[in-house]
Amino acid sequence: MSYSTFNQEQTNPLTEPMFLGNSVNVARYDQQKHSIFEKLIEKQISFFWRPEEIDVSRDRVDFNKLTDSEKHVFISNLKYQTLLDSIQGRSPNIALLPIVSIPELETWIETWSFFETIHSRSYTHILRNLFTDPSEVFEDIVINEQIKIRANDISQYYDDLIFYTQLWQTHGEGEVTVDGETYNVTQREIKKKLFLCINSVNALEAIRFYVSFACTFAFAERELMEGNAKIIKLIARDENVHLTSTQHILNLWQYGEDDPEMKEIAEELRDEAYEIFMTAVKQEKQWAHYLFKDGSMIGLNESMLCQYVEYIANLRMQAIGFDAPFENMRSNPLPWMNKYLVSDNVQVAPQEAEITSYLVGQIDSEVNASDLGDFDL
Amino acid sequence: MTKTFKVKVNGGPELAVDATEGTLLEALEKHQLEMHYHCRSGFCGACRTKLNSGQVRYTTEPLAYVRKGDILPCCCVPESDLDIEH
Ligand code: FES
Ligand SMILES: [Fe+2]
Numbered sequence A: 001m002s003y004s005t006f007n008q009e010q011t012n013p014l015t016e017p018m019f020l021g022n023s024v025n026v027a028r029y030d031q032q033k034h035s036i037f038e039k040l041i042e043k044q045i046s047f048f049w050r051p052e053e054i055d056v057s058r059d060r061v062d063f064n065k066l067t068d069s070e071k072h073v074f075i076s077n078l079k080y081q082t083l084l085d086s087i088q089g090r091s092p093n094i095a096l097l098p099i100v101s102i103p104e105l106e107t108w109i110e111t112w113s114f115f116e117t118i119h120s121r122s123y124t125h126i127l128r129n130l131f132t133d134p135s136e137v138f139e140d141i142v143i144n145e146q147i148k149i150r151a152n153d154i155s156q157y158y159d160d161l162i163f164y165t166q167l168w169q170t171h172g173e174g175e176v177t178v179d180g181e182t183y184n185v186t187q188r189e190i191k192k193k194l195f196l197c198i199n200s201v202n203a204l205e206a207i208r209f210y211v212s213f214a215c216t217f218a219f220a221e222r223e224l225m226e227g228n229a230k231i232i233k234l235i236a237r238d239e240n241v242h243l244t245s246t247q248h249i250l251n252l253w254q255y256g257e258d259d260p261e262m263k264e265i266a267e268e269l270r271d272e273a274y275e276i277f278m279t280a281v282k283q284e285k286q287w288a289h290y291l292f293k294d295g296s297m298i299g300l301n302e303s304m305l306c307q308y309v310e311y312i313a314n315l316r317m318q319a320i321g322f323d324a325p326f327e328n329m330r331s332n333p334l335p336w337m338n339k340y341l342v343s344d345n346v347q348v349a350p351q352e353a354e355i356t357s358y359l360v361g362q363i364d365s366e367v368n369a370s371d372l373g374d375f376d377l
Numbered sequence B: 001m002t003k004t005f006k007v008k009v010n011g012g013p014e015l016a017v018d019a020t021e022g023t024l025l026e027a028l029e030k031h032q033l034e035m036h037y038h039c040r041s042g043f044c045g046a047c048r049t050k051l052n053s054g055q056v057r058y059t060t061e062p063l064a065y066v067r068k069g070d071i072l073p074c075c076c077v078p079e080s081d082l083d084i085e086h
C-alpha cells in the first residue's frame, strides 16, 4: 500500500473513484471522469492575483483612526484568517494527495492549496503595512485561546485522516499498535475519516470566513481600510470556488455518482456531518461574541453577525442536501455584503489601478505585426 | 424580439419575464424580489432555486453543483413558464 509517485500499473482513471482507488500516474486531462474539477482549475487560475499589486498604504492612516475595540476586531479577524489559510495552504495537499485517484482532482487540490498560500501571503502584506514589526500579531495566533479552539476543531479531522493513511500506507489493513495504542486500519475506516474531513473542510470554506468578511466590508462601507477590503474581496471570490469543489465532492458521493461505498458512508454518517457543520456555526457565533466583547463597530454588532452566520448556513446546508436549519433567517440581514461578493465587480472600478493592471499582459499579446506597420526601425 | 414567460415565485403572483433581457436573477430583481446571490456568474451556488415546473436555458455553464430539480437563476433564462421556490 505504500505510495508511489508514479503508479506503474495500467489503470483506467475513468473508472476510478475520486479517492482510495488506484493511485494516479499520468497527469492527463484529455479524458476526465469528473470534468468539473478541470473547469474549477481553469476558473481558479483565471482569478490569479498578487497581494503586492494591491496598494494598502492608506490603510495605515485609517487604522490609527480606529477605536481600540475596532482595532481588536480588525486584528483578531486577520489572525483567524491567517490560521485558516495556514491550515488550508498545506492540508488539502498533505491529507488528500496521497489518496486521490483521478488526475483532474489531484490537480484541483494542488491549485486550491496554492491559492490558499496566496491568501496567507496577503495577510503578511497587510500586516507589514500596519506595523513595523508584525511578529506580535503572528505569535499570538498559537497562543490565543479563541483561535486555538478553532484550530483544534479544524485540524483534528485532517490529522486523523493523515494518521490513518500513514498507518495504512506503511502497514496495510489490520490492527496496528503505535506507542501502546492499537488502531484498526481498514479502507472503510479511512473512507469514513475522509468523509468527515471533507465535511469539516466544507464547513470551513462555507462559513468560517464570513464573520471576518462581514467586518472587513463593514469597515469598507465607511470607507475605512479599503486596501484590505480589496484583498478580502479577491479572497472571498477564491473561497467560493473552493467551496464549490467541496460541495461537488460531497454531492457526488451522496448522490451515488462516484464510489458506492462512499454513498453508504454518507448515509451512515449523515448525523455526524450535520453536527460538524452546526459546531462550526456555533463557533462562528462565539467568534462574533469575542470580536465585540469590548464594543461594537458602526453598522455591525454581535447579533447582526450571528444572524448573518445563520443566513449563510442555510444556503450552505441546502447545497449539500440538508434542510435549512434556521427557518426564520431566510432573508439576508446584511444586504450590503453582496456587492463585495459579486465576482464581476472585482475588476470594474477604474480607480482600482492595481487590479486592472492584470489586463496589461492580455492587451500586449493582442498587438500584432500590422499594428506596428508604420514603425520604421 | 421579446420572449415573455410567466414566472411564479414562492406561490406568489405570476410575473412577466422577458428571456431576451438578462438573466432570470436580474429579471426577478427588477420585480423587486429579494434574491439570494453572491458571485452572479454560476460558480458559488448561492442563488440556488427549486424548479417546480418549467424549463430554463443556461447562458453560462454553471460550475456550482446543480442538484436535480434545482436551477441557478444567475446564469439562466426561462424557456417556458416557470414555477420556482427561491
Ligand atoms: S450567484 Fe453564484 S451561482 Fe448564482
Ligand atoms: Fe483561503
Ligand SMILES: [Fe+2]
Pocket: A088, A116, A205, A238, A239, A242
Ligand atoms: Fe479556501
